[in-house]
Amino acid sequence: MNIISTSNLTKSYKRYEKEEGLKGSIKSLFKRQFIMKDAVDNFSIDIRKGEFVGLIGPNGAGKTTLVKMLTGIIAPTSGDITVLGYYPNKLQNEYKKQYAVVMGQKSQLFFELTPSDTFVLFKELYNIPDKIYKENIEYFIDLFDIKDLLNVQVRTLSLGERMKMELIVSLLHNPTILFLDEPTIGLDAIAQKQIRHFLKEVNEKKDTTIILTSHYMEDIKSLCKRCIVINEGKKIYDGSLKSLFARYQTHKMITILFEYESSISLPYDIEILESSPYKISFMIKKFEVNKVLKYIIENYEIADISIEEEDIGNVVERIYSNKVGDIE
Amino acid sequence: MRKYFEIAKILFKAQLVYRFDVFFNALFTVAKIVFAYIVWGVIFESNTTVAGFTLSTMLSYYVISSFLSQIEMSDGITGEISGRIRDGSFSKFMVIPSNTFLHFLWQNIGSTLFYMIFNFFAAVIWIFIFKIDFALTTDIAIIFSSLLLISLGLFFMVQLSYFIGILTFKFKNVWLFNLIKGNIAAFVTGSLVPLVLLPMGVVDVMKFFPFYYVTYLPSMMLIGRNIDEFIVGIIVLSIYILVFIIINISTYNFLRKKYDGVGI
Numbered sequence: 001m002n003i004i005s006t007s008n009l010t011k012s013y014k015r016y017e018k019e020e021g022l023k024g025s026i027k028s029l030f031k032r033q034f035i036m037k038d039a040v041d042n043f044s045i046d047i048r049k050g051e052f053v054g055l056i057g058p059n060g061a062g063k064t065t066l067v068k069m070l071t072g073i074i075a076p077t078s079g080d081i082t083v084l085g086y087y088p089n090k091l092q093n094e095y096k097k098q099y100a101v102v103m104g105q106k107s108q109l110f111f112e113l114t115p116s117d118t119f120v121l122f123k124e125l126y127n128i129p130d131k132i133y134k135e136n137i138e139y140f141i142d143l144f145d146i147k148d149l150l151n152v153q154v155r156t157l158s159l160g161e162r163m164k165m166e167l168i169v170s171l172l173h174n175p176t177i178l179f180l181d182e183p184t185i186g187l188d189a190i191a192q193k194q195i196r197h198f199l200k201e202v203n204e205k206k207d208t209t210i211i212l213t214s215h216y217m218e219d220i221k222s223l224c225k226r227c228i229v230i231n232e233g234k235k236i237y238d239g240s241l242k243s244l245f246a247r248y249q250t251h252k253m254i255t256i257l258f259e260y261e262s263s264i265s266l267p268y269d270i271e272i273l274e275s276s277p278y279k280i281s282f283m284i285k286k287f288e289v290n291k292v293l294k295y296i297i298e299n300y301e302i303a304d305i306s307i308e309e310e311d312i313g314n315v316v317e318r319i320y321s322n323k324v325g326d327i328e
Numbered sequence: 329m330r331k332y333f334e335i336a337k338i339l340f341k342a343q344l345v346y347r348f349d350v351f352f353n354a355l356f357t358v359a360k361i362v363f364a365y366i367v368w369g370v371i372f373e374s375n376t377t378v379a380g381f382t383l384s385t386m387l388s389y390y391v392i393s394s395f396l397s398q399i400e401m402s403d404g405i406t407g408e409i410s411g412r413i414r415d416g417s418f419s420k421f422m423v424i425p426s427n428t429f430l431h432f433l434w435q436n437i438g439s440t441l442f443y444m445i446f447n448f449f450a451a452v453i454w455i456f457i458f459k460i461d462f463a464l465t466t467d468i469a470i471i472f473s474s475l476l477l478i479s480l481g482l483f484f485m486v487q488l489s490y491f492i493g494i495l496t497f498k499f500k501n502v503w504l505f506n507l508i509k510g511n512i513a514a515f516v517t518g519s520l521v522p523l524v525l526l527p528m529g530v531v532d533v534m535k536f537f538p539f540y541y542v543t544y545l546p547s548m549m550l551i552g553r554n555i556d557e558f559i560v561g562i563i564v565l566s567i568y569i570l571v572f573i574i575i576n577i578s579t580y581n582f583l584r585k586k587y588d589g590v591g592i
Contacts, residue, residue, distance in 0.1 A: 013588060073419045073589045089585075093425035101423050108420055110338060112345040117338055124334035125424055
């Protein structure tokens with residue numbers, strides 16, 4: 001069952017533009033010039049209950065604008081949008097009680113007080129029954145192992161600890177949909193991993209639909225089965241992450257260690273990453289791997305070979321620069 | 329309703345964190361009383377009454393009106409709404425299941441209540457220290473009428489501050505509106521000078537505006553004067569409150585559509 005549905009959704013912003021310098025500023029005082037920008041352009045998606053969908057795109061692609069429309073913060077310029085049967089921008093409380101939104105750089109916590117104080121406030125705001133509140137608090141405390149931090153002033157928490165509290169606050173009322181905008185931004189590798197584990201668990205155990213926007217492909221790759229790629233407000237890909245990588249992760253990284261000092265010359269056009277008498281690393285198109293390896297094995301004494309997937313960063317770059325349209 | 333109590337409670341708790349602020353706010357109340365004591369003491373050295381006020385009624389008026397103006401903290405609402413709209417964090421009020429106006433109203437109640445308690449004790453202690461012959465009316469009906477007027481007045485000020493705050497959706501910078509409001513309020517509420525000292529014509533014009541009934545009239549009533557203006561005060565304030573309820577709902581519903589949540 002689709003719980004999120006948009007059709008030809010468009011959001012245009014009016015931007016104020018002026019010529020540089022004092023002259024431009026004075027001129028704009030009398031005659032103001034505006035330009036229109038389509039932050040989201042004819043965007044159609046359907047999302048089913050329980051899905052974990054990754055929303056990726058470069059800065060200014062329209063990801064956050066889309067989330068803002070889905071949560072009702074802003075109204076679309078045109079097109080249709082339905083979330084859980086509601087038109088989000090009506091901002092009905094019945095709708096708001098069914099979703100939660102966590103924005104990595106904005107906080108719902110009261111910095112002067114403790115996380116527990118904010119939890120109690122949200123219990124009342126969402127009218128959470130005592131039993132469910134208690135169960136959820138225990139569940140999340142256990143999952144994040146944050147028992148010792150509940151009564152500590154929020155401003156003294158680390159960024160990672162604060163993000164864990166933000167996630168708990170947002171999930172106390174068992175929302176059907178969780179919108180996450182850059183939840184791991186600025187966090188260290190351990191905190192990122194803990195948060196990914198937490199989100200995976202919430203999605204699987206509580207059947208919470210999660211829409212995740214992130215610049216970290218690692219977040220998307222480890223959490224989302226489905227991925228939507230946005231660029232310049234348009235959807236350029238919507239499908240399984242596996243297919244996306246099958247299409248755009250076109251290269252392999254091969255590292256070879258030689259038994260003896262070797263001066264290798266490869267008969268193919270290959271991007272060499274590192275080269276020394278005992279070692280060579282290079283990037284090669286997937287379909288050429290067999291041929292090249294065969295050539296090297298036949299001609300050199302090899303101590304070790306490693307074949308790795310191409311770095312995610314390269315894949316992302318390729319996805320964003322490719323404008324071939326949907327591959328589904 | 330419980331959720332709004334919790335909003336007030338959490339703001340009350342948040343105020344308790346800053347002990348320095350608490351101390352200085354109380355000290356400010358005291359400083360005002362001391363200042364009034366000195367200034368009016370000098371004036372009353374050569375006069376036994378000024379515009380019908382004796383030294384004790386004047387000081388009592390000053391203590392009450394200072395206390396009321398000190399707990400009229402609705403300016404913070406304008407500042408918070410305006411700042412949050414500009415930096416995009418206003419979204420947090422749009423995604424939680426509470427009425428935005430009521431949210432800010434109860435936030436204000438929470439912080440006001442906090443300062444009210446501390447300033448009240450500060451004022452009472454200093455009344456005793458300076459041995460001010462406090463001319464508070466003993467008529468319970470008048471005290472309750474004044475409290476009703478104070479509540480309506482503070483509610484109106486919250487509405488006005490909220491209105492100026494949400495204008496940020498359209499104007500981005502509302503400091504001018506706030507400045508005008510602040511100056512009018514400081515003068516017309518009578519927290520600087522008892523309005524009775526002004527020409528009658530000016531005072532009569534002020535009676536058409538709600539500010540007159542926010543601090544000035546309740547202060548006067550509590551010292552046993554201007555009781556006959558109570559009914560007019562209730563009517564005027566009620567009319568303004570009703571008008572602003574309509575204005576605020578329609579302005580918010582209209583202007584929030586212009587919000588683009590920049591910065592998030």
